[in-house]
Amino acid sequence: MSSASGGCDGSLRYVRRVTSSDATAPHPPVPALELPPTADGFTAQFLRNLNFDGGVTLADASTNDRYLALARTVRDYLMLHALADQQRQAGAQAKAVCYLSAEYLLGNQLDNDLLAGDLAGVAADAMAACGIDLDELRRHEIEPGLGNGGLGRLAACFIDSLATLGVPSIGYGIRYEYGIFRQTFEDGQQVEQPDAWLTLGAPWEQPRPEAAQTVSFGGRTETVDDAGTVRSRWIPEWNVSAVPYDYLVPGFRNGRVNTLRLWRAKATDAFDLRIFNSGDYEQAVRAQTFAENISKVLYPEDSTPQGKELRLQQQYFFVAASIRDFLGRLPEDFDLARLPERVIFQLNDTHPVIAVPELMRVLVDEHGMAWDEAWAVTQQCFAYTCHTLLPEALEVWPVELLGRLLPRHLEIVYRINEEFLAAVRARFGDDEMRIRDMSIIAEFPVRAVRMAYLATVAGSRVNGVAELHSQLLRDKVLPAFAEFFPEKFTNVTNGVTPRRFLRLANPGLSTLITDAIGDGWVTDLERLHELEPLAEDAAFRAAFAAVKAGNKRRLNEVLQARDGMRVGDGHLVDVMVKRLHEYKRQLLKVLHVVSEYEGVVSGRIALADLQPRTVLFGAKAAPGYAMAKRIIHLINAVGSVVNTDPRLDGRLQVLFPPNYNVTLAESVIPAADLSEQISLAGKEASGTGNMKFALNGALTIGTDDGANVEIRELVGDANFFLFGMTEPEVAEIAQAGYHPAAFYQEDAGLRRAIDLIASGAFSGGDRSVFEPVVSNLLYEDRFMVLADYSAYMAAQQRVDAAYADQDGWTRAAILNVARCGFFSSDRSIRDYIDRIWHTPPTT
Numbered sequence: 136m137s138s139a140s141g142g143c144d145g146s147l148r149y150v151r152r153v154t155s156s157d158a159t160a161p162h163p164p165v166p167a168l169e170l171p172p173t174a175d176g177f178t179a180q181f182l183r184n185l186n187f188d189g190g191v192t193l194a195d196a197s198t199n200d201r202y203l204a205l206a207r208t209v210r211d212y213l214m215l216h217a218l219a220d221q222q223r224q225a226g227a228q229a230k231a232v233c234y235l236s237a238e239y240l241l242g243n244q245l246d247n248d249l250l251a252g253d254l255a256g257v258a259a260d261a262m263a264a265c266g267i268d269l270d271e272l273r274r275h276e277i278e279p280g281l282g283n284g285g286l287g288r289l290a291a292c293f294i295d296s297l298a299t300l301g302v303p304s305i306g307y308g309i310r311y312e313y314g315i316f317r318q319t320f321e322d323g324q325q326v327e328q329p330d331a332w333l334t335l336g337a338p339w340e341q342p343r344p345e346a347a348q349t350v351s352f353g354g355r356t357e358t359v360d361d362a363g364t365v366r367s368r369w370i371p372e373w374n375v376s377a378v379p380y381d382y383l384v385p386g387f388r389n390g391r392v393n394t395l396r397l398w399r400a401k402a403t404d405a406f407d408l409r410i411f412n413s414g415d416y417e418q419a420v421r422a423q424t425f426a427e428n429i430s431k432v433l434y435p436e437d438s439t440p441q442g443k444e445l446r447l448q449q450q451y452f453f454v455a456a457s458i459r460d461f462l463g464r465l466p467e468d469f470d471l472a473r474l475p476e477r478v479i480f481q482l483n484d485t486h487p488v489i490a491v492p493e494l495m496r497v498l499v500d501e502h503g504m505a506w507d508e509a510w511a512v513t514q515q516c517f518a519y520t521c522h523t524l525l526p527e528a529l530e531v532w533p534v535e536l537l538g539r540l541l542p543r544h545l546e547i548v549y550r551i552n553e554e555f556l557a558a559v560r561a562r563f564g565d566d567e568m569r570i571r572d573m574s575i576i577a578e579f580p581v582r583a584v585r586m587a588y589l590a591t592v593a594g595s596r597v598n599g600v601a602e603l604h605s606q607l608l609r610d611k612v613l614p615a616f617a618e619f620f621p622e623k624f625t626n627v628t629n630g631v632t633p634r635r636f637l638r639l640a641n642p643g644l645s646t647l648i649t650d651a652i653g654d655g656w657v658t659d660l661e662r663l664h665e666l667e668p669l670a671e672d673a674a675f676r677a678a679f680a681a682v683k684a685g686n687k688r689r690l691n692e693v694l695q696a697r698d699g700m701r702v703g704d705g706h707l708v709d710v711m712v713k714r715l716h717e718y719k720r721q722l723l724k725v726l727h728v729v730s731e732y733e734g735v736v737s738g739r740i741a742l743a744d745l746q747p748r749t750v751l752f753g754a755k756a757a758p759g760y761a762m763a764k765r766i767i768h769l770i771n772a773v774g775s776v777v778n779t780d781p782r783l784d785g786r787l788q789v790l791f792p793p794n795y796n797v798t799l800a801e802s803v804i805p806a807a808d809l810s811e812q813i814s815l816a817g818k819e820a821s822g823t824g825n826m827k828f829a830l831n832g833a834l835t836i837g838t839d840d841g842a843n844v845e846i847r848e849l850v851g852d853a854n855f856f857l858f859g860m861t862e863p864e865v866a867e868i869a870q871a872g873y874h875p876a877a878f879y880q881e882d883a884g885l886r887r888a889i890d891l892i893a894s895g896a897f898s899g900g901d902r903s904v905f906e907p908v909v910s911n912l913l914y915e916d917r918f919m920v921l922a923d924y925s926a927y928m929a930a931q932q933r934v935d936a937a938y939a940d941q942d943g944w945t946r947a948a949i950l951n952v953a954r955c956g957f958f959s960s961d962r963s964i965r966d967y968i969d970r971i972w973h974t975p976p977t978t
């Protein structure tokens with residue numbers, strides 16, 4: 136193929152090229168992009184997109200125009216792969232994974248797709264030829280923040296790994312118009328701003344209005360006599376249209392492209408017309424707003440469900456559309472009794488669990504399948520992942536609400552429950568305590584459907600997300616179910632994608648690794664083990680330390696531009712980034728900072744003995760979570776005092792850049808020395824930030840919780856700062872009665888820190904501001920911050936001592952990198968395939 140055009144003069148042009156004629160091609164030759172891509176071909180396509188899609192010339196194009204045209208061009212190349220991939224997979228009849236998740240925290244797409252499609256080089260050349268600063272376009276991108284935290288980011292890592300492994304799969308979710316709010320601070324307090332991520336255009340998505348599905352709500356059920364069998368039928372009251380928006384999910388340089396299909400709610404034409412004809416135009420418009428509200432906003436609650444009707448509407452909306460969509464892909468004459476051979480629906484926590492009665496309804500009511508057969512099919516088609524241990528995070532839906540919104544589904548849930556409880560009785564007799572315990576329907580405080588129980592009864596497998604979590608799930612959260620269905624329970628430890636979180640986020644370390652062991656690690660992360668001997672190589676250690684120093688400079692550039700902040704020169708960079716929740720114990724970190732500060736100002740610690748540190752926080756609080764917001768206020772208040780007190784001479788800094796998101800994580804994590812993973816043991820299901828830090832050569836200070844346990848086992852005790860109570864110890868003191876005030880009384884250091892906060896030292900003398908935080912710690916302290924304080928302080932002293940030996944620290948950091956290959960999401964996905972899905976990759 137000849138080169139399309141030379142250079143880039145900005146003129147309007149349309150380059151017509153024809154593929155080599157192939158008699159067996161499914162359609163006549165079409166103008167095509169060149170594969171492999173060339174800079175000239177890329178440039179030509181970029182200009183075409185700029186001119187014809189954007190309607191501007193290069194000379195007149197704004198940054199946004201250029202960004203959109205670049206994104207489109209990248210998507211065009213991926214689309215070539217996608218079309219070829221679809222052709223290869225058509226007719227393969229392979230079993231697919233449908234990943235059902237209410238959240239996908241995707242992060243920026245441009246670099247990810249350039250990397251996966253191996254387009255970074257040509258894109259850079261093309262932009263240079265056009266006189267465009269590629270980095271400026273990178274900075275222009277707004278990430279789709281369609282998730283809250285760990286669960287949504289995990290889903291994004293998983294779809295990356297599914298594509299890279301070549302597993303047939305579709306991710307299904309919701310295209311929220313407003314993603315997770317943008318956090319700002321006013322006087323140190325969180326203020327939420329809308330995240331209007333779509334306003335400047337959404338070049339990565341492709342609307343597919345022709346593939347819209349209708350989703351129904353409300354109404355009533357009636358029974359009909361169908362040739363002697365009594366059947367129930369749903370007469371819904373209102374419909375909305377679900378319009379799919381597709382995102383390409385490219386595998387890493389393997390020609391595979393999967394789909395992420397996100398649904399947007401639109402008013403149906405029929406609905407509009409009916410009201411329009413009644414002459415009430417205003418109401419017709421109101422109805423449209425009502426329907427479109429369903430995909431308007433992501434609920435910013437992470438772990439405390441609000442039980443809002445709109446949220447249930449969202450959940451049903453996306454799973455009903457997804458199930459229909461998937462079934463529509465099967466051949467017309469497909470025998471639905473064989474559905475389990477073709478699909479597994481993975482339930483990402485309880486949010487999509489309403490899919491269970493929906494599939495039953497479709498099979499029984501719409502396809503006339505017998506109940507028992509439909510139930511057997513359904514049980515094989517679902518599997519459930521639990522992501523929490525907090526009882527308050529387990530979703531329940533009042534039957535009053537469910538019955539009003541989805542009356543037929545409630546009937547189906549009742550019948551599932553009836554038959555399940557009959558099986559329990561058959562095995563254990565009329566043990567009413569047990570029956571009440573295991574019923575899918577809770578009776579108190581209101582009759583409600585326990586979605587986790589429904590998922591457990593319906594799914595073929597139930598998994599936790601780290602070894603400890605899966606064990607606690609069996610022993611503490613769902614013990615009666617683990618006894619009844621022992622074969623269902625399994626573990627899949629979480630993982631993170633090495634493409635985004637090492638290869639892209641840490642180019643310096645990536646190059647160092649590749650120079651040492653080749654680039655196979657990008658898709659085979661266990662190969663990082665080959666780095667182990669290099670921990671003893673002084674030259675490698677020096678190079679590794681230089682990369683870390685470079686990453687700190689890079690972070691400073693980002694922080695400076697973003698927030699006017701910077702990490703201190705020569706400082707230990709101590710990072711705690713995650714959602715704000717009391718169980719994660721940001722307060723413990725604050726107490727450490729306050730203790731160090733108090734130590735210096737009171738003269739107990741000589742300034743020269745203080746290890747210079749920058750403590751960096753990133754955390755959003757759910758808007759309705761008052762205590763979390765107070766803790767944010769406290770962190771900012773402590774920062775303003777500590778950062779400006781001349782007695783500290785800048786040796787202790789607290790930075791809290793607002794709006795922590797995936798993009799900021801990509802700058803922060805590679806620069807960190809110390810990773811704070813300090814949740815109360817038994818509360819953090821897994822954590823995934825912990826894995827990202829260790830893979831980027833930060834050492835962890837952490838409790839024996841979630842995946843910390845597995846990280847420590849792999850990296851070794853010498854390379855991990857363990858502290859605090861174990862889960863059984865926590866359970867024991869909780870049992871005996873926990874008295875936080877006793878710890879306050881007994882520990883002078885703790886007393887000084889708390890007293891300083893209580894004194895108003897961080898609130899301009901106003902003692903009332905943080906009084907609720909202080910009294911909560913002293914009289915309730917549900918997550919036992921005070922009980923772990925002294926162990927934490929001692930562990931931080933070990934950190935300081937270890938950091939003083941820079942070469943030893945670097946050795947430990949290298950071993951962290953070398954030993955954390957296990958935490959690739961590729962490995963997690965292989966575990967899902969082996970233990971749950973049985974969906975082999977296709978080639």
Ligand code: 26W
Binds near residue numbers: 286439441529841
């Ligand atoms: C509003 C209801 C609700 C309930 C639970 C919203 C969100 C949740 C999630 C389960 C919270 C969550 O993100 N859990 C996190 O999942 C990660 C991925 O498995 C784990 O690494 C974290 O430990 C867990 O907190």
